[in-house]
Amino acid sequence: DIFVSWAGDRRIELAADSAYCNDTVSRGLPSNVVIFGCMRPDAVLTAPPTPRKPGAKGRPRIRGQVLRKPKKIAADGRTAWQTVKAQLYGRETTVRFKTLCAQWYRAMGSPLLRIVIVECTNGNMPLRVFFSTDANLDPRTVLETYAGRWGIEVFFREAKQLLGFADSQARKQKAVQRVAPLVGMLYTTLVIWFIEGVHQSHVALPPLRPWYRHKHGLAFSDVLRAAQRVLASTDVLDPRCYSADLRQLQRAFGHPPNSSGREAA
Numbered sequence: 001d002i003f004v005s006w007a008g009d010r011r012i013e014l015a016a017d018s019a020y021c022n023d024t025v026s027r028g029l030p031s032n033v034v035i036f037g038c039m040r041p042d043a044v045l046t047a048p049p050t051p052r053k054p055g056a057k058g059r060p061r062i063r064g065q066v067l068r069k070p071k072k073i074a075a076d077g078r079t080a081w082q083t084v085k086a087q088l089y090g091r092e093t094t095v096r097f098k099t100l101c102a103q104w105y106r107a108m109g110s111p112l113l114r115i116v117i118v119e120c121t122n123g124n125m126p127l128r129v130f131f132s133t134d135a136n137l138d139p140r141t142v143l144e145t146y147a148g149r150w151g152i153e154v155f156f157r158e159a160k161q162l163l164g165f166a167d168s169q170a171r172k173q174k175a176v177q178r179v180a181p182l183v184g185m186l187y188t189t190l191v192i193w194f195i196e197g198v199h200q201s202h203v204a205l206p207p208l209r210p211w212y213r214h215k216h217g218l219a220f221s222d223v224l225r226a227a228q229r230v231l232a233s234t235d236v237l238d239p240r241c242y243s244a245d246l247r248q249l250q251r252a253f254g255h256p257p258n259s260s261g262r263e264a265a
Helices: 001-008 070-075 139-147 150-161 172-194 220-232 241-250
Strands: 010-014 033-041 083-088 091-102 115-117 127-132
Touching: 001 010, 010 139, 033 139, 070 091, 070 115, 070 127, 083 139, 091 139, 115 139, 127 139, 150 172, 150 220, 172 220
Parallel strands: 010 033
Antiparallel strands: 033 127, 083 091, 091 115, 115 127
């Protein structure tokens, strides 16, 4: 609710894995929030309800007739497979898919969904089923937007292994509630600081590793290493190191202040 209030009427796209695709999450969401998710191959799908006849009595139907489940659609020949090229997880991939529009009432309520059934050639799962609450989207957009959520998993891993999120000593409820946003803000601050010019400076150069010749680009570990180099000789808890000195330090990119708290000559 807080984030939605910040966004106003702007469109919000929320990508979530299957554990978060349920009525607890989707219930009561405003119309400008679009969910990209994953559903079970045996999910019960329904068509939208037929329009009511004039003068009909009783409560209007919110679901139509029951349709074939995604795994049945994938297995039979009534719907032809199609192919599309999509940018998934950093590479262009040719995807075989079937698509339809239907309701998934149990998890997402009555809105019509764009559903994309994807044939899997790797792993133990023969197919995956993705969807979007915006039924007007094409399958490629649905797949690429859902794949973008992988960055969330990368953040969790890096926050735990590199920022100590997994080793928090917080015990009381308020302390626990403060740790996650603090780690998230620290991670975001470091990334923004890095991309605003630090990545082009000498402090961002990764160490020379002859056995690691296939590395291209920079990772969060390089961001953290650059910050450690810049702040190596700075005691950020020393009251003599005021924010003005830290701003000078940021412009210097690697010329830390001396023990008096002033920038080194």
